[in-house]
Amino acid sequence: MNPIRARGIRKSFGALEVLKGVDLDLAKGEVLCILGPSGSGKSTLLRCINHLERPDGGMVELNGVPVGYRLSGTTFRELPEREIQKQRAAMGMVFQRFNLFPHLTARQNIMEAPRRVLGLSATEASQRAERLMKQVGLAEKVDTYPGALSGGQQQRVAIARALAMEPSVMLFDEPTSALDPELVGEVLDVMRSLADSHAMSMIVVTHEIGFARSVADRVMFMDGGVVVEQGKPQAVLANPEHERTRAFLRRILE
Amino acid sequence: MAGIGNQAGLPSVLTDEQLASAQLLPRKQPWTWVAAVAVVLVLANALYSILTNRGFGWPVVGEYFFAPQVMAGLFTTLMLTAISMTLALLLGIIVAVAAASRNPVLSSVAKGYIWIFRAIPLLVQIIFWYNLAALYPKLGFGIPFLPPVVEFDTNSVITAISAAIIAMSLNEGAYMAEIVRSGLNSVDSGQREAARALGMSSWDSFRRIVMPQAMRVIIPPTGNETLSMLKYTSLVSVIALPDLLYSTQLISSRNFEVIPMLLVASLWYLLVSTILMVIQSGIERHYAKSVVRP
Ligand SMILES: Nc1ncnc2c1ncn2[C@@H]1O[C@H](COP(=O)(O)OP(=O)(O)O)[C@@H](O)[C@H]1O
Ligand SMILES: [Mg+2]
Numbered sequence: 001m002n003p004i005r006a007r008g009i010r011k012s013f014g015a016l017e018v019l020k021g022v023d024l025d026l027a028k029g030e031v032l033c034i035l036g037p038s039g040s041g042k043s044t045l046l047r048c049i050n051h052l053e054r055p056d057g058g059m060v061e062l063n064g065v066p067v068g069y070r071l072s073g074t075t076f077r078e079l080p081e082r083e084i085q086k087q088r089a090a091m092g093m094v095f096q097r098f099n100l101f102p103h104l105t106a107r108q109n110i111m112e113a114p115r116r117v118l119g120l121s122a123t124e125a126s127q128r129a130e131r132l133m134k135q136v137g138l139a140e141k142v143d144t145y146p147g148a149l150s151g152g153q154q155q156r157v158a159i160a161r162a163l164a165m166e167p168s169v170m171l172f173d174e175p176t177s178a179l180d181p182e183l184v185g186e187v188l189d190v191m192r193s194l195a196d197s198h199a200m201s202m203i204v205v206t207h208e209i210g211f212a213r214s215v216a217d218r219v220m221f222m223d224g225g226v227v228v229e230q231g232k233p234q235a236v237l238a239n240p241e242h243e244r245t246r247a248f249l250r251r252i253l254e
Numbered sequence: 255m256a257g258i259g260n261q262a263g264l265p266s267v268l269t270d271e272q273l274a275s276a277q278l279l280p281r282k283q284p285w286t287w288v289a290a291v292a293v294v295l296v297l298a299n300a301l302y303s304i305l306t307n308r309g310f311g312w313p314v315v316g317e318y319f320f321a322p323q324v325m326a327g328l329f330t331t332l333m334l335t336a337i338s339m340t341l342a343l344l345l346g347i348i349v350a351v352a353a354a355s356r357n358p359v360l361s362s363v364a365k366g367y368i369w370i371f372r373a374i375p376l377l378v379q380i381i382f383w384y385n386l387a388a389l390y391p392k393l394g395f396g397i398p399f400l401p402p403v404v405e406f407d408t409n410s411v412i413t414a415i416s417a418a419i420i421a422m423s424l425n426e427g428a429y430m431a432e433i434v435r436s437g438l439n440s441v442d443s444g445q446r447e448a449a450r451a452l453g454m455s456s457w458d459s460f461r462r463i464v465m466p467q468a469m470r471v472i473i474p475p476t477g478n479e480t481l482s483m484l485k486y487t488s489l490v491s492v493i494a495l496p497d498l499l500y501s502t503q504l505i506s507s508r509n510f511e512v513i514p515m516l517l518v519a520s521l522w523y524l525l526v527s528t529i530l531m532v533i534q535s536g537i538e539r540h541y542a543k544s545v546v547r548p
Binding site (some may be wrong): 020052060085086087088089090091092093095097099100101102112113116117128151161162165 | 266421442444445447448449450451452453455456458462463467468
């Protein structure tokens with residue numbers, strides 16, 4: 001069963017239709033890279049998948065269960081907030097601007113949700129934080145506040161924080177776009193090793209074509225709220241079928 | 255070009271050695287010393303006149319500083335301030351959250367409350383609550399327009415103390431709501447979003463993520479409000495409640511030592527304010543610790 005199956009996702013903000021019926025599948029252990037110009041609805045799609053935004057139409061399934069709704073008869077009834085929170089906890093999200101909690105140390109950032117949501121003890125959560133900080137190569141920074149970390153280090157802590165919930169999928173929204181060029185590599189390395197373990201299913205919105213080419217199992221190109229084309233990275237990146245994809249790649253590669 | 259030095263790019267007269275081993279001295283600041291001397295002179299003169307002018311009546315001040323009536327007044331002032339400020343803070347948080355709510359009924363009620371209680375003078379509010387029995391002889395709880403489930407005599411519930419606490423909490427709550435609102439607005443929306451994405455409940459996200467960050471913005475004006483409240487409690491003399499200031503005035507109406515008794519009150523206000531300021535800076539340091547780079 002695919003961890004994520006989305007069908008006909010539509011979303012408007014006022015008169016602006018941002019998603020015009022998007023279908024998306026993510027297989028177990030698969031890495032899907034989403035490319036597309038700014039404003040094409042990539043972030044909104046990720047936010048609809050974990051129900052930070054409620055789609056106006058269509059449905060997302062996580063491990064075969066509808067997200068945010070319960071099927072009753074032939075209609076879908078919206079779930080109580082508490083149930084949706086549980087579903088959200090199973091999808092890790094990494095933001096462009098890290099969004100670490102600045103008043104908490106790296107350890108406390110990682111411990112907070114496992115303690116509150118999964119009910120882990122302080123000792124268990126703290127051990128998990130240490131293990132994950134080691135995994136992202138920051139073992140010695142575990143008791144540091146975000147303000148004293150570089151952008152690349154902050155984003156690696158943010159990845160550790162999301163992994164601490166042991167999610168079945170990870171959603172990355174342009175995780176390296178806010179970083180100085182020399183810091184991009186360390187974050188992509190962490191993501192690459194996560195992908196190489198084949199344990200994690202990942203959706204990565206990114207402009208890093210090199211990463212998409214070497215790590216992605218599949219690349220999807222979005223424009224104007226629709227999926228223009230998708231396929232193997234070699235095919236889509238080297239020989240795009242659509243003029244819009246070609247124009248975008250030309251712009252980004254020069 | 256004269257006097258601007260080596261702008262034309264002429265070769266420097268200093269050797270590499272001289273530049274590398276330069277002895278650095280701080281800038282001379284003669285005016286700091288002039289100002290310091292002037293301030294010390296003015297203060298010394300003021301202190302001398304205060305201590306030697308018999309009108310200040312220092313022996314009387316000493317005599318009454320710990321008088322039981324003054325102590326009782328001080329206790330009333332501190333209690334009114336502490337209870338009213340605590341209630342106002344809780345009320346302010348609730349009202350600020352309600353005002354930001356997407357529920358239009360809730361947010362209108364909250365905004366209406368802020369509007370009314372900031373507009374009417376505190377003095378009027380104190381007198382109003384104290385005289386509530388004139389408007390409503392009985393107070394009760396129940397469903398609107400139906401007979402009440404429980405009922406009290408208004409005069410048994412509204413004493414001078416409770417009227418003062420109700421008036422000051424409600425009044426201060428409206429100001430605190432505005433302070434809390436600006437604190438909540440100061441927290442980046444990405445923080446709430448990250449907490450939500452981790453599956454945290456909105457209550458946990460408010461309590462553990464948003465509020466601790468909002469505190470940095472909320473505390474300094476709350477310290478101000480507490481100091482104002484400490485002194486505004488003297489308004490309760492209109493309902494004959496003997497706070498610190500009113501107690502000393504009651505004494506001076508008997509012994510006619512007006513200035514010394516005002517000094518007693520002022521010195522106590524000064525002492526309590528100083529302690530509150532120290533507490534405030536301690537709390538500020540606590541909430542600022544995450545921004546200090548190790
Ligand atoms: N909360 C919102 N309210 C109004 N408009 C929004 C909101 N979120 C996104 N949009 C608009 O939706 C469009 C798509 O945004 P987004 O999904 O962020 O695109 P992308 O991530 O591909 O750059 C943009 O025009 C953006 O301005
Ligand atoms: Mg985006």
